[in-house]
Amino acid sequence: MTDAPSRDALFDYLIESRIAGRVATPRENNLDHFRQMSRRQPLYLFGLDPAGSWTPAEVLALMVERCGVSPDLNHVRGTDTIDPERTIERLEAMSTLVRDAARHRQRVLVATGHPHGVLSIHRALAKALRAAGCFLLSAAADWQHPDEPSYRSHRSSIRFVDDVAVLAKSDGRLAHTHSPLPMTAILDELAATGQPLPELVIADHGWAGAAAQAGIPTVGFADCNDPALFVGEAEGLVRVCVPLDDNVDPGLYAPLTAYLLHHAGLSG
Template identity: 40%
Template structure:
């Protein structure tokens, strides 16, 4: 084994240990089985929030959804297992991070344009931001369109006014009113979303400014699925209860989806972005 290969193998083992220690992957991730099954059922029923911008047809039944998630994520494949901890296979996570690194390398080689957005702005903006900054330093144009654009997002409490903002070169959503109820975002607060509307607004803003669509979208939730529906190459992260991105990947709409717990402390994701950039030979640009 060469010195480089040995270093990469060590980095991979170190990252695997990190994934297990922080329950980002492994046999007892924070999202429980009953939560997973509820989301799988909603996706099978065509619930718009669960679809994250995908078309409702063709539809997978709940058994097919479970098989998909067992294959792509590593959750327990037994439909009789209905309650308790569930699993994200760390080997699937590591393999997907390697594919994400290859996608970044190809984008950097062609100096492709990049757009990044997240539905988890308090958790994942730093992860996506690190990748975007590295690509920008490698010569890739980075787009941050539609800042300040207002729209209404459907929520269980009714349509709520939102607007787009930029944090660390990553598009995010903020609330315009509220809080809807205790613990929900108030005016100006970063807001979680599954919606694909933000990526549609961003791509439309690029077109209005005379730009073609980006060569790569980095993100999660509706950013991945919406980009895929628009025919834009996309890669990013999804949790074990987020069926839509993995269905989009299986159907060839999204290039890479990394199975990963998506609700941990932002600092937990720094070793992952470091690993991806090292594998993509972009690590020197990760400052």
């Protein structure tokens, strides 16, 4: 594991690696996703059912505040931004809940819709929490995701990779997904078999949204084109949403992961 950087060093690194700062996600993609979430398109809601009206203008204003995208209404093409200060602040907030989970040896479920990218963060967190005595949940293994146009999901099944829930295709390749259905399947199986639900979920995309909507303490990561979890955080369903580019080279997340684990008291 990479040594934990200082706060200032991480700030500079996030910009250098483009995990934050000027990121690769196009502005036009961001604005389109803000509109789609506002229209309550399932693919962009991540399983959440927002209480507010959340017009496109309101979503943009929230993403300026909580993610750091450009507030310029005339900026409709090109690159967009994530505020590295906000990334670090929410990492520190996440670390508090992770620390508490480790201290109390909680039941934790870790999941990701990213077959690359932030999967590396989730694997490191799961490993550290298991070493600290947490119970890493696994349920509904081999549950089959149906062909579902609303989530652009094809047949795939739940797998656990180093204690991290993911979707896998029939040929074994891991699948990118926004769908909340896999998390719902896990929670349903736990309830049906009389097992306690997670005390903390660490996730992204629909894995995080479905858990938060079910009332489970949830922390997660989200890109600047994924407003739903930021909306969930603003409405009090998601405990912490960390803004970052969620699909850079997995190795680039090592300093960020080390910082998070260090602040959670799990770095050694």
